Amino acid sequence: MKILDIAFKDLLRSTRNFFLIGMTLVAPLFITGLIYFAFGGLQSGNVSMTAIKVGVVNADTLTADAPLEVPIGKNIRDMFFDDSVKSWITASDYPDEASARTALESQEIGVAVIIPQAFTEKLLAGQTDTPILLLQDPTLTIAPGVVRDMVTSLLDGVAGGGIAFRVISERLQANGLTLDSASLPGLLERYSTWYAGFQRAFFYTPQNAALVLTSPVESGNSFQAMMGLVMAGQLIFFSFFTGAFSMMTFLQEDEEGTLARLFTTPTRRTLILTGKFLAVFLAVVIQGLVLLIIGHLLFGVHWGKPGSFILSLLGQAIAAVGLSVLLISLVKTSKQAGPVLGGGLTFLGMLSGLFTTNVKMPAAFNAIGNFTPQGWVLKAWKLTLSGAPLSQLLLPFLVLLAMGVVMFLIGAVLFRRRYA
Amino acid sequence: MRILDVTLKDLSQIFRDKRSLFFLVAMPIVFTLFMGFAYRGGGDEGETDMRIPLGWVNQDPDGIITQQLYEMLSKSDSVKLVELSPEIANQTLQDGDVAGVLLVPSGFSELALENPAQLTLTTDPASTPGQFLNQMLRTTVTKLMSSVEIGRLSAEAVGMLDDATEINTAFIAAASAWAQEDTAARVKIELAIGKKAESWYGDNPYNQASPGILVMFVIFGLTTSGQILLQERKSRTLQRMITTSMPAWQIILGHLLAMFGVVFLQEILLILFGQLALGVDYLRQLLAVLLISVGLGLWIAAMGLLIGVLAKDDSQVTLFSLLAMFFFSALGGTWFPLEAAGGAFAVVSRLMPSAWAMTGYQNILIRGLGLSSAWLPAAIILAYALGFFLLAVWRFRKSEV
Numbered sequence: 162m163k164i165l166d167i168a169f170k171d172l173l174r175s176t177r178n179f180f181l182i183g184m185t186l187v188a189p190l191f192i193t194g195l196i197y198f199a200f201g202g203l204q205s206g207n208v209s210m211t212a213i214k215v216g217v218v219n220a221d222t223l224t225a226d227a228p229l230e231v232p233i234g235k236n237i238r239d240m241f242f243d244d245s246v247k248s249w250i251t252a253s254d255y256p257d258e259a260s261a262r263t264a265l266e267s268q269e270i271g272v273a274v275i276i277p278q279a280f281t282e283k284l285l286a287g288q289t290d291t292p293i294l295l296l297q298d299p300t301l302t303i304a305p306g307v308v309r310d311m312v313t314s315l316l317d318g319v320a321g322g323g324i325a326f327r328v329i330s331e332r333l334q335a336n337g338l339t340l341d342s343a344s345l346p347g348l349l350e351r352y353s354t355w356y357a358g359f360q361r362a363f364f365y366t367p368q369n370a371a372l373v374l375t376s377p378v379e380s381g382n383s384f385q386a387m388m389g390l391v392m393a394g395q396l397i398f399f400s401f402f403t404g405a406f407s408m409m410t411f412l413q414e415d416e417e418g419t420l421a422r423l424f425t426t427p428t429r430r431t432l433i434l435t436g437k438f439l440a441v442f443l444a445v446v447i448q449g450l451v452l453l454i455i456g457h458l459l460f461g462v463h464w465g466k467p468g469s470f471i472l473s474l475l476g477q478a479i480a481a482v483g484l485s486v487l488l489i490s491l492v493k494t495s496k497q498a499g500p501v502l503g504g505g506l507t508f509l510g511m512l513s514g515l516f517t518t519n520v521k522m523p524a525a526f527n528a529i530g531n532f533t534p535q536g537w538v539l540k541a542w543k544l545t546l547s548g549a550p551l552s553q554l555l556l557p558f559l560v561l562l563a564m565g566v567v568m569f570l571i572g573a574v575l576f577r578r579r580y581a
Numbered sequence: 582m583r584i585l586d587v588t589l590k591d592l593s594q595i596f597r598d599k600r601s602l603f604f605l606v607a608m609p610i611v612f613t614l615f616m617g618f619a620y621r622g623g624g625d626e627g628e629t630d631m632r633i634p635l636g637w638v639n640q641d642p643d644g645i646i647t648q649q650l651y652e653m654l655s656k657s658d659s660v661k662l663v664e665l666s667p668e669i670a671n672q673t674l675q676d677g678d679v680a681g682v683l684l685v686p687s688g689f690s691e692l693a694l695e696n697p698a699q700l701t702l703t704t705d706p707a708s709t710p711g712q713f714l715n716q717m718l719r720t721t722v723t724k725l726m727s728s729v730e731i732g733r734l735s736a737e738a739v740g741m742l743d744d745a746t747e748i749n750t751a752f753i754a755a756a757s758a759w760a761q762e763d764t765a766a767r768v769k770i771e772l773a774i775g776k777k778a779e780s781w782y783g784d785n786p787y788n789q790a791s792p793g794i795l796v797m798f799v800i801f802g803l804t805t806s807g808q809i810l811l812q813e814r815k816s817r818t819l820q821r822m823i824t825t826s827m828p829a830w831q832i833i834l835g836h837l838l839a840m841f842g843v844v845f846l847q848e849i850l851l852i853l854f855g856q857l858a859l860g861v862d863y864l865r866q867l868l869a870v871l872l873i874s875v876g877l878g879l880w881i882a883a884m885g886l887l888i889g890v891l892a893k894d895d896s897q898v899t900l901f902s903l904l905a906m907f908f909f910s911a912l913g914g915t916w917f918p919l920e921a922a923g924g925a926f927a928v929v930s931r932l933m934p935s936a937w938a939m940t941g942y943q944n945i946l947i948r949g950l951g952l953s954s955a956w957l958p959a960a961i962i963l964a965y966a967l968g969f970f971l972l973a974v975w976r977f978r979k980s981e982v
Contacts, residue, residue: 178896179896179897179900180896180897180899180900183896183900183903183904184900184903187900187904188900188903188904188907191904191907191908192907192911195907195908195911195912196911198923198925198926199911199917199921199922199923199926200921200922200923200926201923211919211920211922211924211927212924262773265773266773266948266950266954271920273773284767289763289766289767292766292767292768292769293767293768293769294769294771295768295769295770295771296771296772296773297770297771297772297773298773298948299772299773299774299947299948299949300789300918300943300947300948301918301920302918302920303918303920303921304920305770309768309770310716312768313720313764313765313767313768314723316764316767316768317720317723317724317727317764320759320762320764321724321727321731324727324731324755324758324759324762325730325731325734325735325755327758328731328732328735328751328754328755328758329731329734329735329738329751331754332735332736332738332739332747332750332751332754333738333739336739336741336747338739341738344738345738348734348737348738351734352730352731352734355730356727356730359723359726359727360723363719369697370699371697371698371699371700371722371723371726372699372700372701372702372715372718372719372722373699373700373701373702374702374704374706374715375701375702375703376703376704376705376706377671377674377675377703377704377705384707386705386707387707504603504607504608507608508611511611511612511615547675
């Protein structure tokens, strides 16, 4: 069949195009690979983030009549030097706030913990006018958050001990009993032991902790879910790119004169154009399949139910071809095509949320995606990745089909006029 | 001087090409606006309730401990409870109407007294709201279960461990005490910036977006730089120039200056745009900004020269430039903060000139440091520029001369 001959010829020509192969396969895999390299440790639960560099200034001391043996400031300081955190916290002592600030400015540390004088005394007295100061590098968000959580967790433990003491004393009094000074330390010790075990469970045995975290995704862990979204964004962006640049053969053949010669043959123009459109469609489908397979094998992405991903892929291909035909029909020369296709597709991709798949955007921005084909393809892939059944993909698929057909028809009419 | 003649020739060719100007100037501006908008956060400015919605599925409605947990969460300034039935909870989460769902199982209050009792939070742990919910609920559940433990210990101290009323009374007392306790007030967080903010711009999301996009699109300027030499080779002008008495090093230097000129001009335009339109205070340390920008420009020019020498046609120039942009941008921390990346990635990224360029700009814009903080980043970037330049010259001599 001539349509298939033309399609096959164009497809073969595309496979010899180094640039197209680079952009359709190498670029999306390269980008996804870089992100995998950056966050791959999350997959195995081995969170090998950059070590948090903490500087501690401890000016806390105990008064002579303090009920504690060790100042709370020392407990806070020792927490950062404990063996259990050595693999992800690098702690250093500093003599004063000025030296800690200097270390921060030269980026020797990311967070400085400044424990003021008489902190324990003020804490036990219920005063809050001498807080612990956390100085942070303003470009960091994770490390300061972790350090803040560690310090407040320890302070919560101390506060809990104080509350335990007060409540037990009150209840003894309410029941007409006196406080047994011999047994009280034992009770507080039990509370401390309970608290330490309770906190440890969150980090070391999360499945046994009081609050268990589960992910709503169907299969795989949250890292795979994140990689799925990243790869979906790349897949969509580069598939529209493939469609558009594959369509450039029209312009190139027009400029080379081979298109005009083709139109002089007995083969009807409709057949010729259909063959070329089919080549673009097949290129996008093949690209999608290759990326889906490699995404699953290399990055462990679970693409959901087979029916759902087939429908998403088909919808994507139809929309990509439709938009490509429309865009190319608006362009006169291959030189113009570069900025129109590159800039236009990038702009549309941005508006559709392809570059911010893991970022929460304002609702108004998300609504823009309802008017772009890439936005609907992204909706389809998000549903597919979350394990949605085929029935939920019908609406996005039908919208993509409608968008693709409308864009294709407009582009085809413009082509017919141009080559009439 | 003939070097300048070559430079001016290249520059006039570039500026005649509207397509190049579009990619050099318009696209980075659009991207900067977009990414600054994204960095601003997900909340709509018009929203009156900024609390994160948390689905509440309660299968223990009569439990005293569950009731206390509900009360604690209801009073929170940061989450808004949305009561859901188990049948619709997952769908509500998938639709995005809640950021997470907290499931309180049947008999939770009774189980909590005996240990262990578990609550389940279903949320996307990779998302910012999900992480916040997890952290916030850990603190709340810690206080709740602490109250339970104190209730048990208190009942034991008064010798009434089997008396549920006594345990509940002590539990309520402990929970009330926790409600009065404000541990957060005992920790004060401060940003360590070199100087207090001089400008009236305040916390500006473009402080991060502007330099990131600047570095990324300056690297993309490799396409224009690379094509300078390629066009000369295609038109056979380069071969003719080599036959003249003009030394090869002068030809290369002329092209390098043109490439540097284009990239530097792009940087200046984006810096001015950032300063005037986005409130990014580049001018607070003008010399430092110029130092880093010159280093960055020279590095890109040298890399563009190398690509121009290696590439055989336009499509190779574009492809090599794009791959270089992805590589150096990702490893330079222009896509995501490097502190969030894994150990190996972070180690490799610290070697990248793009990461040093980001560090240099961040030192000035975010850390509020002075000229001295720009020397090391600039020196490292210039070292890379020299390395790429020598590589390009060696390759040029091998292939053209």
